[in-house]
Amino acid sequence: MKLRHILLMITPALLLASGGSEGGPTDILPRTINFAIFAAIMYYLVAEPAKNFYFSRKAGIAEKLDSIQSKLKESNNAKEKAQKKVEEAKANAKSLIETSKKEAQLLSEKIIKETQNELANLDKAFQERTEIERRKMTREVVNNVLDQLFDGGSIALDKEELVTIVMKKVA
Numbered sequence: 001m002k003l004r005h006i007l008l009m010i011t012p013a014l015l016l017a018s019g020g021s022e023g024g025p026t027d028i029l030p031r032t033i034n035f036a037i038f039a040a041i042m043y044y045l046v047a048e049p050a051k052n053f054y055f056s057r058k059a060g061i062a063e064k065l066d067s068i069q070s071k072l073k074e075s076n077n078a079k080e081k082a083q084k085k086v087e088e089a090k091a092n093a094k095s096l097i098e099t100s101k102k103e104a105q106l107l108s109e110k111i112i113k114e115t116q117n118e119l120a121n122l123d124k125a126f127q128e129r130t131e132i133e134r135r136k137m138t139r140e141v142v143n144n145v146l147d148q149l150f151d152g153g154s155i156a157l158d159k160e161e162l163v164t165i166v167m168k169k170v171a
Contacts, residue, residue, distance in 0.1 A: 146169075
């Protein structure tokens with residue numbers, strides 16, 4: 001429906017624009033020459049700035065592309081350096097772990113040896129103390145027995161027995 005209305009409105013304009021009823025000479029040649037002159041003037045005025053705009057735009061795009069590519073290369077180089085540093089860090093971490101394990105093992109062995117030495121020293125000191133205490137008790141017992149014998153006078157000792165008792169006491 002709308003298409004019919006549009007065609008009905010356009011048809012009179014087309015019929016009146018044709019100008020076929022006049023039949024006079026046409027001015028196609030002067031119009032063509034005017035158009036050619038107009039096109040030449042436009043070319044003269046617009047061609048150089050258009051070329052300059054095109055080439056400057058082309059150069060700008062190429063420059064941006066070059067800068068982007070250089071940034072890309074720099075970022076790739078930085079990425080490779082970072083990856084190398086990561087690999088070095090991993091290797092260092094592994095070596096540090098191995099070194100720390102060895103150090104821990106050496107320290108534990110050292111501590112075990114020191115502990116064993118300390119235990120041996122403590123055992124030796126204990127044995128010496130017990131020996132000293134045993135001797136001390138023996139002397140006390142001998143002194144007590146001798147004191148009782150001399151004070152009580154119940155047993156008579158001669159010189160030889162006294163010398164043997166003193167020798168035992170000294171030994």
